[in-house]
Amino acid sequence: MSGSPAAIPSISALDSGIALWREGYVFVRSRCDGLGTDAFRTRIMMRNVVCMRGPAAAEQFYMPGRFTRRRAIPRTALALLQDWGSVQTLDGEAHRHRKQMFMDMMDAAGIGRAISIFRAEWGATLDRAPRRVRLHDLAREALGRTAILWCALPLEEAEPERRTAELSAMIEGAGSFGLGHIRARLMRRRCEHWARQTIEAIRDGALQARSDSPAQRIALHRGLSGEELPPGIAAVELLNLLRPLVAIARFVTFIGHALHVHRDAAAHLSANAADADLEAFVQEVRRFYPFFPMVGGRVLEPFSWAGHQFGKDDWVLLDLYGTNHHPDAWHDAETFDPQRFRGWQGDGCTLVPQGGGGFLSGHRCPGEWLTIALMGEAVRQLLAMDYAVPEQDLHIPMNRLPTLPNSGLVLELGNT
Ligand code: HEM
Incomplete structure (x- = not known):
């Protein structure tokens, strides 16, 4: 912890909810910088909360069995993202068992299949695209x-x-309130209805899916008691594959942004670049750009850290973006530099754009390897494309959750 005082300081605000909403990704970080600490106490939505950042905080947060995600994530976000009954709302053995189902999909064959599908669909989408298109x-x-x-x-x-x-x-609406959020809830309901029908169609044989396919695995998965998942829960888990795969479009947009804005850092890359070069570039995009701002947990097992006693049910927010930019963990953290990842030995608590810790022992994103692989393919595809980036507003607002370059990154496609 950088120059941390003995106990976690408290900031004097009646409620920091509005400040969090106004400042977005930099809310935790700017207060930690101001206080010279990696954690502080405040109130958000009328609840006491400890906000923390950095690898040491992540290590505490991802200690197996220590936190639950239940009642730790705002209901508005939960309803549009993981949702009730999903793997993220489970703990202990029930969580591990369900999580294994997700991890089983992420073997080399599953990831390889995703890459070939994406390559073909990227080409077909490009063929249909207008000359001027948002990435x-x-x-x-x-x-x-x-x-x-x-x-x-x-x-x-x-x-x-x-x-x-x-x-x-669902992705756009997760960090918003008001009409945008209500519209997203309605759209989610429609999508969930379709997902439920799909699960039922697989179960009654009307829809034949390959036996090792992700949809089939979810439809036929049996919980610890040997029962199939209730159709509504299976539908939620199907959406927990489909939605984040679509969300990777944000990372692809950031890749396009990095290739354009941080041109020097990408100068050595080509469509035939070595895997290690591509991976270093992808990791730096995941570290540098703001995506998932923070994750919430409620204490299951009391512990003490940084001179503070965390009691059962206490609410904690771990700043993922702030950890990816922690000045002690990352040299020149505000510089986009893929080289930092050459030969990097990951430790699970320093680079946390998709959560940290262990996959089965905690809530770390099971789609991480798949995301990295698809992003690598997106880099190759973009490097092989003929396009120009016209004048546009490339600013990335830090108070929009989740954010994007304002223009969505407009490309002018060439003839190839
Ligand atoms: C767009 C890139 C992605 C980002 C930024 C992302 C981010 C995250 C984050 C921050 C968490 C929560 C970690 C925690 O609670 O500690 C998470 C969990 C999860 N993600 Fe991802 N994710 C991405 C892609 C994916 C993909 C591609 C899949 C599946 C195909 C996926 C499925 C899940 C699931 C099922 C969980 C819940 C895991 C659990 O509770 O054990 N995600 N993700």
């Missing part, structure tokens, strides 16, 4: 189709445009 839209369309095909669902029957719009609305 975010292009990536969403290709990834929406990839997600459906990877799950082994019939593409046209799944109505890919409609599903992609619904899944995107």
Whole structure:
């Protein structure tokens, strides 16, 4: 902890909810910098909370069995993202058992299949695209189709445009209130209805999906008691594959941004670049750009850290973006520099754009390897494309959750 005082300081605000909403990604970090600490206490939405950042905080946060995600994530975000009954709301053995189902999908064959589908869908989407197109839209369309095909669902029957719009609305609406949020909830309801019908169709044989396909695995998964998942929960888990796959479009947009804005750092890359070079670039995009701001947990097992006693049910927010930019953990943290990842030995608590700790022992994102692989393929595809980046507003607002370059990154496609 950088110059930390003995106990976690408290900031004098009646409620920091509005400040968090106004400042977004930099809310925790700017207060920690101001106080010379990696943690502080405040109130958000009328609840006491400890906000923390950095690898040492992440290590505490991801200690197996220490935190639950139940009642730790705002209901508005939970309803649009993981949702009730999902793997993220489980703990202990029930969590481990369900999580294994997700991890089983992420073997080399599963990831390889996703890459080939994405490559084909990217090409087809590009062929249909207008000459001037937002990279975010292009990536969403290709990834929406990839997600459906990877799950082994019939593409046209799944109505890919409609599903992609619904899944995107869930991502966009997760950090908002008001009309945008209500619209996203309605779209989620429609998508969940479709997912539930899909699960039931697989179960009664009306829809044949390959036996090792993600959709089939979810539909036929049996919980610890040997029962199939209730159809509503299975539908939620199907969306927990499809939605984050579409969300990778944000990372693809950031890749396009980095290739354009941090040109020097990408100068050595080509479509035939070595895997190690591509991976270093992808890791730096995941570290540098703001995506998932923070994750919440409630204490299951009391512990003490940084001179503070964390009691049962205490609420804690771990700043993921702030950890990825922690000045003690990352040399020149505000510089985009893929070279820092050459020969990097990951430790699970320093680079946390998709959570940290262990996969089975905690809530770390099971889609991390798949995300990295798809991002690597997106870098290759972008490097092989002929496009120009016209004048536009590339600013990335830090108070929009989740954020993007304002323009969505408009490309002018060439002839190849
Ligand atoms: C777009 C890139 C992605 C980002 C930024 C992301 C981020 C995250 C984060 C921050 C968490 C929560 C970690 C925690 O609670 O400590 C998470 C969990 C999860 N993610 Fe991802 N994710 C991404 C892609 C994916 C993909 C591609 C999949 C599946 C295909 C996926 C499925 C899940 C699931 C099922 C969980 C819950 C895990 C658990 O509770 O044990 N995510 N993700």
